[in-house]
Amino acid sequence: MNADLRYVLDSITDPNPLVMVIKAHLWLERSLNRMLEAEMERPEALRSVRLQFSQKLNLVEALGILPSDRAAVLRELNKVRNNAAHRVEWTLSGGDMQQIIDSVRSIGWEPSTGDARGLQGLLDAFTFLLGYLDAWADMREWTATNADAIATRRHLLEHFQGEGHTVDEAVLLTNEFVVLDTRETYQRSAAKWGFRDE
Structure with missing residues (x-):
């Protein structure tokens, strides 16, 4: 997504x-695209294939990018969306909205107001899902972008341990060579999604 909340x-x-x-x-779907592209060496090769949402979702689940319980929530939402987009006579009922809200609750979301009904409940559930998937995509992109730094860090740890240093000493020595600024990454995400930096 990489957009302002x-x-x-x-x-x-x-x-x-x-x-x-x-x-x-x-x-x-944009977040699913980001997750998939972060895992690919040449994502442009797949862009012309025009995968459907359900196919992208199956891929992120099969590749272990997204946990199955999260994928199940997105599948539920995709069913509702397909009914809305492909059946002219179909209308979204209060029961349908509550089904979406309850499926998001099943993965740990709790509304801040205590009330998870109607349009506001639906918006709050979507806010949680969008924030979750965007943070997940950020993490996958960061990991892919920093794969060399992670491999270097692992190599340095093994090297220092091979020289007879304790694990703690190896970590300290490695930190002198490689600085991964995860704090800055966290602060950017926290600011983007309005979380407090505790």
Whole structure:
């Protein structure tokens, strides 16, 4: 996603829950794309294939990029979105909205207001899902981008231990050679999603 949270929320907020579902689905698909591309050496080779949401979801689950319980929630949302997009007579009921909300709750989300119903509950659930997937995609991209640094760190640890240093000494020596600024990465994500830096 790599977009400002306020922009994302403004773009999916709509008094019509069908519109909200379709827009949130598009943002979630962008996060799936980022996750897949972070795992590929040449992602451009796959872009022309035009995979559907369900196929991308199956791929991220099969590759172990996204846990199965998270994939199940996205599958549930995809069913609702497909009903909305492909069946003219279909309308999103309160029961359908609650089904989406409850599926997001099943993976640990709890509404901050204590109330997870209606349009606000749906928006809050989507906010959680979008934040979760975006953070997951950030992590996958960071890992892919820093694979060489991670391999270097591992090599240095083994080298120093091979020279007879304790694990603690090897870590300290390695830290002198390789500085991975995860704090800065965390602060960027926290600022983007409005989390407090404790």
